[in-house]
Amino acid sequence: MSTTLTPILTKFWDDPQSWTLETYEKNEGYQALKKALAMAPADLVQMTKDSGLRGRGGAGFPTGMKWGFLPPPDGGPRYLVVNADESEPGTCKDIPLMMAAPQFLIEGVAITSFAIGCNHAFIYLRGEVVHVYRRLLRAVEEAYAAGHLGKNIHGSGFDLDVTVHAGAGAYICGEETALLDSLEGRRGQPRLKPPFPAVAGLYARPTVVNNVESIASVPPILLHGSEWFGDMGTEKSQGFGIFSLSGHVKNPGQYEAPLGITLRELLDMAGGMRDPDKALKFWTPGGSSTPLFTAEHLDTPLDFESVAAAGSMLGTRALQIFDETTCVVRAVDRWTDFYKHESCGKCTPCREGTWWLKQILGRLEHGQGSEEDLDKLLDICDNILGRSFCALGDGATSPITSSIQYFRDEYRAHLTEGRCPFDSRESTLFHKDRVTA
Template identity: 70%
Template sequence: MTDTLTPVLTANWDQPDSFTLDGYSRDGGYKALPKALAMDPDDVIATVKSAVLRGRGGAGFPTGMKWSFIPQNDGKPHYLTVNADESEPGTCKDIPLMMANPHVLIEGIIITCYAIRASHAFIYVRGEVLHVIRRLQLAVAQAYEAGYLGEDILGTGFKLDVVVHAGAGAYICGEETALLTSLEGYRGLPRNRPPFPAVEGLYASPTVINNVESISSVPSIIDKGSDWFSGLGTEKSKGYGIFSLSGHVKNPGQYEAPLGITLRELIDLAGGMLRPGHPLKFWTPGGSSTPLLTHEHLDIPLDFEGVGAAGSMLGTRALQLFDDTTCVLRAALRWTEFYQHESCGKCTPCREGTYWLVRAVERLEQGEGTDEDLETILDVGDNIVGRAFCALGDAAPVPISSAIKYFRDEIILHSKNGGCPFDPAASTAWAV
């Protein structure tokens, strides 16, 4: 079973000096860089396209195709912005990656900037994770000292400067246009599109925005080839990815495996469910913004198509597992409260809709609601989705609407019993 794992980004995490230049270089780090710099930039893009690397930040858009959207010979500076503002509830892969292996991100940044003809790159990190910011700053300084950053990199004439930028802790800044607005020094609010960032992004110039794991996957593709990468995973979801298991599992953590692995396999790798006799009740395949699934979906392939066919999204592969001791309505309420708190307030559907969602779900959870409240919640959600400036509005109704889909009877019992009827001592009372 352990052969299922494919440690690439996580291969050296157990080494005490994995975060240093020496530790990274000892394990083959910066081997892909001279190879990439000897290629034509368009060939680098073609290699990433051929590997079919899809964005690891949640949307799954082909990375090489995104790079190719950058106009060339336009007389404008080009920028790369790495989205390291990991704030999605349950998502916890980029922070440990940057903490344990920051140089793989730096090497990926250099190769990416060479491919898109950019001479400036920014790593936008959550300001709360000061330890990660310091580690990134150390890695950038080491890369400058080694000649991997700065002027005339490896004698090729290519130059690149990298800035580690600390955000102010707003979930909305994980949305790419709000991130750019924040990076420019303004309040992080999403922008209208078009124009898209590839045409008019940071400082009104062509900009590529990629997730940490997406950029970090580039060196292995250049080093081992696109055929090697596309040989992993499934037919349409190629390669490997970091799956973050948290919640009611014996050994939570990061499991790097080919896309298409099942949750059942991952739970086995993690030593099984936490409490004997308490089975899996519900789980998120990609963080709280992805619709809940149940134990009936244990064997679906965890790739973009398989999870989509089951009615959810692969997202960031943040697998939050809840056993039958958990009240699904209480969990949905906590997530909904998060989205209300983190709404930037720019657009009315999200600002007002999230407020009323929380009020309605609170009434239900306290046993003061009615059956009609369920339809009201679904109606409010329908009036948010597709009507907001950014994806936060689309995500906000997801926890409660998917909870209603699978656990309507349990939610209704809250009202009938005048409060939460859930008995955590009963091992299978609410297993679905």
């Protein structure tokens, strides 16, 4: 595996007009769509399976396999829905991609729709990012004007309409069935499965729901071949991905690299820690909903299997880096506040459990409570994990259980000193709104 960067989706982000159709077409734009329209849809599905492309939204489910779950055509409509509701703390790859090069997504939508027999696709975007919403609308408008969308695309007889929908801003709508309910005009809450979206999704019709980066990766794969894609990454985690580095790193940003690269290599590319005199303390491999890693995991390959074997999840490849000035209890407390707030309230374990997690963590962070509260936290997490309606509850427990595993002494220090021991240090992150006991 090559450990150098592989600029593919990010290749021309530095172009002064990177988001325009003109720039995209100068960089092989829409050549893949023309190639796809000359192929059989079943061959496109098989090509995606052969490439080894796995969902880039966090779960890592094989993309081509998901397309293949659709039942045989019955004469009714079927839909493609792009999940662009990126909103987990630390996750920042889909929004920059849509902002810098939205035509990757539009072309991917057209190819995927042709492959699955969809004539109306939807892009569900987080409503707060109005600037991205406007850019996507303009990108779709340009694609229509150029004949890449609409009726009889490039004389193929294939019709496709694309609707960009702005949600009202709810983290729960990143869960695919809650997203579908929201898109239908209802309150965004997870549905009971089965039936799965492939059988009864949007408007109770067969539906494919894919992440932005997953769909945007389809045109390069079609243009350059499954073997080209498979040569990057690892044997089971093939291809490239956008890694988002944030926090105490000198040059935060998006780094597109093969799966299997390590944080040590990415940190070298990013110029190292922001303060070279401050050591790495902990980090997230896939966003705030994944178990924490420490400096001992610097050389863990960032692919689905290796990260799972080390006790976490690759997730969205949102690498939040924290140095020794950061209080891990405070960081986890702030994340838990987010999950409590974003719980949709549909199921008891998540609705009640996240509230109690926040109460206990808040006490501990301020030096109150007792060590028994640590066991109570773990007990509540155990009653949420695997028992909530969707993955939000599971994600809320991950930073808590992993932080107690690696930093139990730091929790104890809060109790011993009767306050956060980092209040007297140079804490540069999670500093706002502190309350000391």
